[in-house]
Amino acid sequence: KQEVTQIPAALSVPEGENLVLNCSFTDSAIYNLQWFRQDPGKGLTSLLLIQSSQREQTSGRLNASLDKSSGRSTLYIAASQPGDSATYLCAAGAGSYQLTFGKGTKLSVIP
Amino acid sequence: GAGVSQTPSNKVTEKGKYVELRCDPISGHTALYWYRQSLGQGPEFLIYFQGTGAADDSGLPNDRFFAVRPEGSVSTLKIQRTERGDSAVYLCASSLSGGQSYEQYFGPGTRLTVT
Numbered sequence: 001k002q003e004v005t006q007i008p009a010a011l012s013v014p015e016g017e018n019l020v021l022n023c024s025f026t027d028s029a030i031y032n033l034q035w036f037r038q039d040p041g042k043g044l045t046s047l048l049l050i051q052s053s054q055r056e057q058t059s060g061r062l063n064a065s066l067d068k069s070s071g072r073s074t075l076y077i078a079a080s081q082p083g084d085s086a087t088y089l090c091a092a093g094a095g096s097y098q099l100t101f102g103k104g105t106k107l108s109v110i111p
Numbered sequence: 112g113a114g115v116s117q118t119p120s121n122k123v124t125e126k127g128k129y130v131e132l133r134c135d136p137i138s139g140h141t142a143l144y145w146y147r148q149s150l151g152q153g154p155e156f157l158i159y160f161q162g163t164g165a166a167d168d169s170g171l172p173n174d175r176f177f178a179v180r181p182e183g184s185v186s187t188l189k190i191q192r193t194e195r196g197d198s199a200v201y202l203c204a205s206s207l208s209g210g211q212s213y214e215q216y217f218g219p220g221t222r223l224t225v226t
Contacts, residue, residue, distance in 0.1 A: 004153070034214065043115075043202060044154070044217040051212065089153055097209045098144065098167065101153030 002027045004092055006102035014110050017080050021105045023073040023090035032093040033066050033073050037086045038104065044089065048075070080109045113137065115218035117203050123224045124193055132188040132221045136205030143186050144204040144215060145178055154202050160186060161209045193225045 003026045013019050023033070032051050036044040048057045048064040050073070056065040063076040073090055087106045091099035116135040124130050136143050142161055146154035156170040160180045168178070175193075180186040190197055200220040206213040 032212075036217075043219040044204075046214050046216060049214045091153070095167070097142065097206075097213075098156040098159055098170070099146075099154075099215060100156070101146075103151065103153050 002030075002092055002094055002100040004090060004100050004102040006088075006090060006105050008105060009103065010106040010108075012108040012110060013080055015080060015082060017109075018076070018078050019080055019107070021075040021077070021088050021090075021107070023075070023102055025071045025073075025092045025100075027092075027094065028068045028071055030068065030092045030094045031097065033064075034091045034093065034099060035062075035064050035073075035075050036089045036091065038089060039086050047088075077107075080107075082109045082111050085109050115203055115205055115216055117201075117218040117221050119221060120219065121222045121224075123226060125226055126193060126195060128193050128225075130190050130193055130223065132190075132201050132223070134186045134188070134203030134205075134218060136184065136186070136203070137216055138184075140205035140207055140216075141183065142206045142209035142213070142215075143180060144206075145186070145188050146202040146204065148200045148202055148220070150199075157188070159209065166209065190223075193223075195225045198223055198225045 035047040050066040061078040087104040089104045091101045145157040148154040159167040163183045175191045178188045202220045204215040204217045
């Protein structure tokens with residue numbers, strides 16, 4: 001059974017810092033890995049999707065990498081802003097394309 | 112265009128009652144997923160539809176839970192004899208098709224509270 005772990009559970013940084021969120025998964029037989037953002041009381045917003053054949057994806061200030069062999073993904077956020085404060089979830093896609101989620105990293109960017 | 116919508120946004124029901132939760136996927140998306148998110152946890156998979164059929168219902172916790180998608184668009188998640196442990200946010204997602212290349216897009220969720 002696939003298990004996804006995200007470290008740290010919570011992170012607080014001053015505005016302007018670059019930061020890295022970590023995600024690990026136990027079964028490397030994944031189709032893709034997706035990063036989401038969740039604001040309090042809201043649904044999930046898709047940030048980046050990395051196919052199993054890819055190493056990384058970029059969107060604006062966000063860069064996500066994937067290393068299937070080691071079972072790891074990272075989300076890099078450049079020049080963080082208070083508006084980036086949210087919970088970030090990673091999810092591994094496998095099987096019937098269902099996603100297995102981690103518990104998330106709660107990010108607070110302090111002005 | 113319109114995203115995934117879910118109704119109601121909040122539902123409070125008494126233990127033992129029956130509830131229905133509705134999901135309207137993005138137009139043209141053939142794949143639809145239901146997930147459940149408990150407080151402080153990531154979403155957990157419940158069921159996946161490709162078109163009208165349930166391609167994978169391995170995440171449904173027991174036979175009190177059932178979902179349909181009769182015309183391949185709107186889906187309804189049905190919970191019988193609700194229990195307090197069913198309280199959670201129920202999320203629906205859709206994708207263009209059920210394949211590894213396709214992103215899943217999530218709705219805002221239905222917060223179910225069983226008293």
